[in-house]
Amino acid sequence: MECDDYGLTRKLERDNLNLNPLQRGGVLPAAARKALYEFGDGYSVCDYCDGRLDKVTRPAVNCFLDDLAEFTGSDAVRTVHGAREGKFAVMHALCDRGDTVVVDGNAHYTTHLAAERNGLEIVEVPSSGHPTYEVTPEAYREVLEETLDRVEVKLAVLTHVDGNYGNLTDARGVADVCRKLGVPLLLNCAYSMGRLPVNLRELGVDFVVGSGHKSMAASGPIGVLGMRSEWEDLVLRRSGRHEKKELELLGCTSRGAPLATLMASLPYVRERVSRWDEELKKTRYLVSELEDIGGIEQLGVRPKEHDLVRFETPVFHEIAASHPRKGFFLYEELKKRGIVGIRRGQTKWFKCSIYGMTEEQVQYVVDSFRDIVEENR
Structure with missing residues (x-):
């Protein structure tokens, strides 16, 4: 395997909305x-x-x-x-x-x-x-x-x-x-x-x-x-x-x-940090809206007191069973919409965070998940 530049190019944050909770709090101002x-x-x-x-x-x-x-x-x-x-x-x-x-x-x-x-x-x-x-x-x-x-x-x-x-x-x-x-x-x-x-x-x-x-x-x-x-x-x-x-x-x-x-x-x-209540409000909205889709359930203590959320997602696992791309379909459908941070091949559950996103971006994430379910169920 030849590596000329070691792949030292990264446009993930510039080109996409990143849901990875490991990275949301580390974005530099x-x-x-x-x-x-x-x-x-x-x-x-x-x-x-x-x-x-x-x-x-x-x-x-x-x-x-x-x-x-x-x-x-x-x-x-x-x-x-x-x-x-x-x-x-x-x-x-x-x-x-x-x-x-x-x-x-x-x-x-x-x-x-x-x-x-x-x-x-x-x-x-x-x-x-x-x-x-x-x-x-x-x-x-x-x-x-x-x-x-x-x-x-x-x-x-x-x-x-x-x-x-x-x-x-x-x-x-x-x-x-x-x-x-x-x-x-x-x-x-x-x-x-x-x-x-x-x-x-x-x-x-x-x-x-x-x-x-x-x-x-x-x-x-x-x-x-x-x-x-x-x-x-x-x-x-x-x-x-x-x-x-x-x-x-x-x-x-x-x-x-x-x-x-x-x-x-x-x-x-x-x-x-002084605006933590706003972040919590957005996270609870995300949970409410995704669970309303059906086949998606938040794990952990309720109501959410932190932006990191883990969902059980049987609806995506059921879709994957008959989808041509199997477990990769969710990652690919999100990527087409400019959303990243969910692992490839993961459909039974996933973790995510919308920390630092605007209300408009949060709504886009919600609508994207809803569209993916409606188009593939």
């Missing part, structure tokens, strides 16, 4: 695209660095981190290479090999990998199963109490919004449970920080991690790690050999374009 050009060189934010990335003043990384701490309600905040690196750093700082952590049943695979890489034992809090897949504070309490009867639990991890069903968990309720039982709580906000309001202090958690490229309009890979002041000395402790470097972060984290775009996007992200 104009200011971030300018920063991407200015700081595309690998170490471009390090022109005036004196050994501490968080202390760089040109560009003003130090001021940005202060603003980011305020935005997330954290006492201290650092950028990391992604939410997974933030989870790993916290686990590594708080736990020893063989220790136990409790995680929710809808946890992202990177939560498991972070724990596994640290040599930790994982105990899961089950969800309610089909069709809501809800994780409740009560279920968390039961599992924590049972586990604490056997072993010490060094850390609890809760997925604020999961990537399968888009369920927004009761983080404050779980935090209350963890506080009463003396277990620190890390909240994985990869799908929430930057889309909807997230405040560490108000939620009562000990740590938050977020994803710049997934939900904060940054080019990435980059993440956010916020914490209470009581954990700073442990998680941000310095190297014994290189006194300026923070050990758990391996010194410096994301540099160049990932950091610059995250910085440039913060005012835009702050403003769009």
Whole structure:
């Protein structure tokens, strides 16, 4: 196989409406695209660095981190290479090999990998199963109490919004449970920080991690790690050999374009978070209209509290059974209409998001699904 240019051309966002929930929150505004050009060189934010990335003043990384701490309600905040690196750093700082952590049943695979890489034992809090897949504070309490009867639990991890069903968990309720039982709580906000309001202090958690490229309009890979002041000395402790470097972060984290775009996007992200109610209204409209077609049903907790939606779609699976293109028909019918983001060959179910779309674009998506069913049923 010959690759002359490695296929480095992408017009997906320019030419289509992209329903992929993994990508909706990562679309860059104009200011971030300018920063991407200015700081595309690998170490471009390090022109005036004196050994501490968080202390760089040109560009003003130090001021940005202060603003980011305020935005997330954290006492201290650092950028990391992604939410997974933030989870790993916290686990590594708080736990020893063989220790136990409790995680929710809808946890992202990177939560498991972070724990596994640290040599930790994982105990899961089950969800309610089909069709809501809800994780409740009560279920968390039961599992924590049972586990604490056997072993010490060094850390609890809760997925604020999961990537399968888009369920927004009761983080404050779980935090209350963890506080009463003396277990620190890390909240994985990869799908929430930057889309909807997230405040560490108000939620009562000990740590938050977020994803710049997934939900904060940054080019990435980059993440956010916020914490209470009581954990700073442990998680941000310095190297014994290189006194300026923070050990758990391996010194410096994301540099160049990932950091610059995250910085440039913060005012835009702050403003769009203030309009979360509008996004929720559009999502609930999408659910209502698609379910009205028939043969399409939303999974997860109702009513929707997040833009990521998972649908069971027997109507499309039935059409695929007799369609000449079989399971590929839905992807192709959508692509003809300038809509992408649904996987090829997928008809039994799909995930989607209309985050950031206009009402007119949302209506076009709804009408397109309705037309596809009417034309092929």
